[in-house]
Amino acid sequence: MKIAFLVWRFPVLSEAFILNQITGLIDRGHEVHIHALNGPPENLSKVHPIIEEYRLLERTYYPPTRPENYLRRLLKALGLLLANLDKGSLSCLQLLNIFKYGQQVMSLKWFYRAIPLLKDKSYDIIHCQFGTLGPMGLVFRQTDLLQGKLITTFRGIDISSYVQEQGDRVYEQLFQEGDFFLANCEFFRNRALALGCNPKKIVVHGSGIDCSKFAFTPRYLPSDKRVRIATTGRLVEKKGIEYSIRAIAKLASDRQNIEYNIIGDGPLKEHFQNIIAELNISHIVNLVGWKQQQEIIEILNNSHIFIAPSITASDGNQDAPVNTLKEAMAMGLPVISTFHGGIPELVQDGISGFLVPERDADAIAEKLNYLISHPEIWEQMGRAGRMRVQEKYDMNKLNNELVEIYQQLLNPQSTPESFLEQPFALNHI
Structure with a gap:
């Protein structure tokens, strides 16, 4: 199969789930092209090693740079139009239809893309690869700039805060004309259904991790009795890290042996630096910054408990089962997370860890204190977490399912109804 991935930027360190799909498809003999509609990230010095291993930049298409000056932008657009006449560049002029697409086309961003x-x-x-790209892919297909079956994946912000900002009808046309949809958790599938998506055209397909890269290690109380706790995630509101910092502060006076x-x-x-200073816990709380995957693995290997305190952000942004949480569980860490978004589909409360209400530092502190006081349950919880991740989020299983979804969509004998009869769908719904 020949597959086009539409993404906003590429490569992005925090989007390893997209890399996992791309490399999985390549390993299975398929041709993948990556169209990064907003271009490369500002800093290409820090990229995942797999980018070079698979020479993915050679498969990536970036739009030409748009000049800031509008006259120069127009002149460059004209030059691009003339230089690509033999490739059908006149089709791009359809993207300047202000009556159909609104004032936004005047920026020429769509034309350059x-x-x-x-x-x-x-x-x-x-x-x-995100719901917000679906309408763009639909426009490109309507104007015959792209040809193929259109699949859209909903991952989080696109089906939460973006809908809150743009209104409940933002995906109305996409739901009517798109061929199929994926949601990375049941929570977001239900959200798409509530917005009008045909239940026969959407299945749950989670974001996978390569379990072989995250070796399981049973956790025990170390001889120095120092308990190391970790969190991985962007320092943004949705990750709820402020509440885990405050939870640590509540334990700091009685628990001198935590990090x-x-x-x-x-x-x-x-x-966060200010909060840490105000709470006088800079001796046990460390903001270690971004790390490469192998560096993260090393930190987690030396940790005993993992916290993922996700919350619903003020703009409505919510999380699916986050990959950093899957990675920690795959490595055998007992976890503390929240009743938030799709996370309860990953963490089984009381089995692989504990779930607490959002924005509740007291509840995090209580569960953390319990885990520290009962290291004898760490191994059992860690094994349960590893089994859960292997069962539901193994990258190889999910990539096989993705290929099957593509193939069934291309099979003229298949109807959308047949997707829901397949084992891969039943496993995730």
């Missing part, structure tokens, strides 16, 4: 599509527009599958390492970076870094 369309230019790389002229190199090769015919695909079996067009896979929009809390927060892996990640983001706009709230300074805010």
Whole structure:
């Protein structure tokens, strides 16, 4: 199969789930092209090693840079139009229809995004990796700039805060004309159904991890009795890290033998630094910044408990079962997380860890104190977590399912109803 992945930027360190799908499809003999509609990230110095191993940048298409000056932007657009006449660039002029697409087309952003599509527009599958890309993929297909079956995956922000911002009808046309939809958890599938998606056209397909890269290690209380706790995630409101910091502070006076390492970076870094200083816990709480995957694995290998305190952000943004939580569970860490979004589909409360209400530092502190006081349950919880991740989120199983979804969509004998009769769908719904 020939597959186009539509993404906003590529490569992005925090989107390993997209890399896992791309490399999985390549390993299975399929041709994958990556269309990064907003171009490369600002900093390409830090990329996942797999980018070079699979030479993925050679498969990636970026739009030409748009000049800031509007006159220069127009002149460059004209040049691009003339230089690509033999490739059908006149089709791009459809994207300037202000009556159909609104004032936004005047920025020429859509026109510039369309230019790389002229190199090769015919695909079996067009896979929009976020719901927000679905309408864009639909426009490209309507204007014959892309050809193929259109699949859209809903992952989190696209089916939570984006809908809150744009309104409940934002995906109305996409639901009518898109060929099929995936949601990375049941929670977001239900959200899509509530917005009008046909239940026969959407299944749950989780984000997978490579379990072989996250070796299971039973957790025991170390000889120095120092308990190391970890969190991995962007320093943004949705991750709820402020509440785990405050939970640590509640235990700090009685628990001198704890250490809390927060892996990640983001706009709230300074805010967290101030909280840590105000609570006088800088001796046990460390903001260690972004780390490469192997560095994260090393930190987690030396940890005993993992916290993922996700919350619903003020703009409505919510999480699916996050990959960092899956990775920690695969490595045998007992976890503390929240009754939030799709997380209860991953963490079984009282079995592989504990779930607490959102924004409840007291509840986090209580469960953390319990785990520290009962190290004899760490191994059992860790094994349960590993089994859960292997059962539901193994990358190889999920990539096999993705190929099956594509193949059934391309099979003219298959109807959307047949998807829901397949074992892969039943396993996830």
